[in-house]
């Protein structure tokens with residue numbers, strides 16, 4: 001934070017003599033990266049290497065021409081018409097989160113907000129990515145095995161990144177945690193594979209135009225590149241896992257920090273409340289519009 005104040009545009013950190021991080025924090029310097037038409041560079045940093053057994057080298061981790069191909073294949077997934085029906089999913093998951101927070105507040109108990117928010121964003125992404133319902137926001141029940149595996153994978157990936165003694169694969173996979181990481185990878189891959197196969201069969205026998213909304217998996221199954229080639233099953237598996245990870249951990253972190261900051265600054269909280277009251281129709285019809 002000190003360096004961010006001192007160098008508001010960007011700064012560089014050297015981690016030993018070999019690794020460098022370029023930190024961009026000003027909107028103008030970030031804009032330069034975001035608006036470039038160049039593909040992502042080939043090669044990935046150490047932090048991504050440890051996620052490859054889980055996510056594979058696809059949209060997040062691939063570079064160069066491979067990245068460009070995946071990016072083109074997946075661009076339709078971000079079309080407004082695809083995203084719009086997800087609003088109902090966000091709303092029903094957010095209602096569950098609010099109910100959970102209310103339970104603690106009625107008992108006058110404090111709560112650990114990031115895990116409640118993390119279960120909510122995972123609930124949302126599981127439903128949007130492959131219409132997978134897990135009841136993962138049920139605070140009285142046991143965590144769903146798939147949700148438990150995803151949480152453990154994300155936690156373990158972060159732990160490994162900050163522990164140089166387990167950076168080398170042949171050491172890490174000899175440890176108990178390393179073996180668990182491998183087991184969790186196999187488990188989440190198996191679940192995603194089963195969902196993909198089931199959906200493939202449904203697609204072959206059904207007319208997609210009658211569906212009320214397309215989830216991310218539908219987009220993957222129908223995506224074709226410029227030469228008319230579809231995605232392989234391995235590509236689909238990796239993209240499903242990539243979106244699950246990229247779409248829930250980030251948003252959980254952002255929402256948790258926003259809630260924390262709003263709690264610390266009641267005057268801003270009041271302004272947000274006023275704005276929400278002004279723009280959001282709370283008739284509970286579920287028909288929220290952008």
Ligand code: HEM
Pocket residue numbers: 040059060071242243246247248250251254
């Ligand atoms: C507050 C929320 C989010 C933050 C802060 C965030 C942050 C980032 C950052 C920094 C990257 C660049 C990583 C790199 O190339 O090294 C990235 C890429 C990516 N994010 Fe997010 N993200 C957020 C939400 C999401 C959501 C909701 C999804 C999916 C539903 C998502 C999917 C992706 C994907 C697929 C990539 C790779 C894109 C590419 O390289 O073409 N992210 N995100």
